[in-house]
Amino acid sequence: AQRVTQPEKLLSVFKGAxxxxxxxxxxxxxxxxFWYVQYSRQRLQLLLRHISRESIKGFTADLNKGxxxxxxxxxxxxxxxxxxxxxxxxxxxxxxxxxxxxxxLLAVQP
Amino acid sequence: ExxxxxxxxxxxxxxxxxxxxxxxxxxxHNAMYWYKQSAKKPLELMFVYSLEERVENNSVPSRFxxxxxxxxxxxxxxxxxxxxxxxxxxxxxxxxxxxxxxQYFGPGTRLTVT
Numbered sequence: 001a002q003r004v005t006q007p008e009k010l011l012s013v014f015k016g017a018x019x020x021x022x023x024x025x026x027x028x029x030x031x032x033x034f035w036y037v038q039y040s041r042q043r044l045q046l047l048l049r050h051i052s053r054e055s056i057k058g059f060t061a062d063l064n065k066g067x068x069x070x071x072x073x074x075x076x077x078x079x080x081x082x083x084x085x086x087x088x089x090x091x092x093x094x095x096x097x098x099x100x101x102x103x104x105l106l107a108v109q110p
Numbered sequence: 111e112x113x114x115x116x117x118x119x120x121x122x123x124x125x126x127x128x129x130x131x132x133x134x135x136x137x138x139h140n141a142m143y144w145y146k147q148s149a150k151k152p153l154e155l156m157f158v159y160s161l162e163e164r165v166e167n168n169s170v171p172s173r174f175x176x177x178x179x180x181x182x183x184x185x186x187x188x189x190x191x192x193x194x195x196x197x198x199x200x201x202x203x204x205x206x207x208x209x210x211x212x213q214y215f216g217p218g219t220r221l222t223v224t
Contacts, residue, residue: 004152032210043113043114043215043216043217043218044200044215045214045215046212046213049212051210086152086153095158095160095165095166095207095208096141096143096158096204096206096207096208096210096211096213097155097158097166097168098153098155098213099152099155100152100153100154101152102150102151102152103152
């Protein structure tokens with residue numbers, strides 16, 4: 001069965017430090033992976049998707065099929081990056097069925 | 111209001127009550143979704159509608175009954191719920207139901223079943 005694992009519930013770093021939010025998945029086939037973010041008092045929104053291969057707000061994520069990982073990285077964390085981050089996998093098939101991880105709360109300390 | 115709106119934002123209901131959650135999207139999208147977010151569990155997809163037709167029903171108990179009268183509105187009718195149904199219910203929409211499309215989420219309805 002398809003599954004997304006985010007092993008860390010909370011990640012606390014200091015401003016300017018590098019950040020890596022871990023995401024592992026189980027999937028047979030070619031997955032489509034996403035990172036969604038929820039800032040305080042805001043709604044859940046897409047941060048980036050692996051097919052775009054783009055950097056959003058300084059964040060990047062590389063799909064590693066060998067390790068079945070899609071870790072989210074940023075070289076220098078900012079206080080405004082503090083939020084809940086969810087990794088998600090698009091289920092196979094025709095419909096846009098997202099399977100989410102449990103999320104990681106990133107807290108960037110001043 | 112723009113984007114995806116949900117009403118009510120908070121709802122407390124008894125196990126014998128009947129209530130409905132409403133979602134409206136102002137984005138011109140063709141697909142709409144209901145998700146459930148329970149404490150300490152990942153978001154779980156409940157239903158997917160594409161052009162008002164249900165295309166996904168994720169083994170949800172029949173006490174949850176969705177309705178999509180048009181592509182802009184989605185309802186979740188609730189009856190004889192259980193305390194374990196207490197959760198945040200999120201609505202989302204996307205341009206189409208294909209798997210490449212970004213999903214836009216509403217703010218959610220916090221449901222408490224007493």
